Amino acid sequence: MPSRIRIGKLHEYDARDSTLMINGHLIQGFSENSMFTIQDDQDSATLKIDPQGTPTKSRNNSTSGTMTVPLDETSPSNALLLKYFNEDTVFPVDLITSTAHVSTTYAFITKRANLEGQKVASDRSWNIKLINYEETATIDYEE
Numbered sequence: 001m002p003s004r005i006r007i008g009k010l011h012e013y014d015a016r017d018s019t020l021m022i023n024g025h026l027i028q029g030f031s032e033n034s035m036f037t038i039q040d041d042q043d044s045a046t047l048k049i050d051p052q053g054t055p056t057k058s059r060n061n062s063t064s065g066t067m068t069v070p071l072d073e074t075s076p077s078n079a080l081l082l083k084y085f086n087e088d089t090v091f092p093v094d095l096i097t098s099t100a101h102v103s104t105t106y107a108f109i110t111k112r113a114n115l116e117g118q119k120v121a122s123d124r125s126w127n128i129k130l131i132n133y134e135e136t137a138t139i140d141y142e143e
Helices: 077-086
Strands: 019-022 037-040 045-049 055-059 065-072 091-096 100-111 123-131 134-137
Touching (some): 065 100, 077 100
Antiparallel strands (some): 019 091, 037 065, 065 123, 091 100, 100 123, 100 134
């Protein structure tokens, strides 16, 4: 007789629970379908295998990542990010969602977001480099 898989309590994600603070300013006016993307710049380890098949795993201690923040063209946060780009400002980032907390003390904008003229308001995607960022879970997966 097949066993039944039991789930623990139901977890819920709500985009309204997400807050992105850049240098103490609340970022708002996101794109219609996306608020942010964060990805590591490099793998956490590399593997080298010699001709006889002996592997060596090397830990990569780089903790940098890239955050992409797509904002609606009319978002007032575009002016803030453009100012930080023009002034080459280094700033802290603090992101809290229903499931994760990401933070760093050192971040900067790598290039100005594209600006497009279209029939409707476009999106401006800002690339923010995160240095030594940390991520922790804000949801308890242990039951």
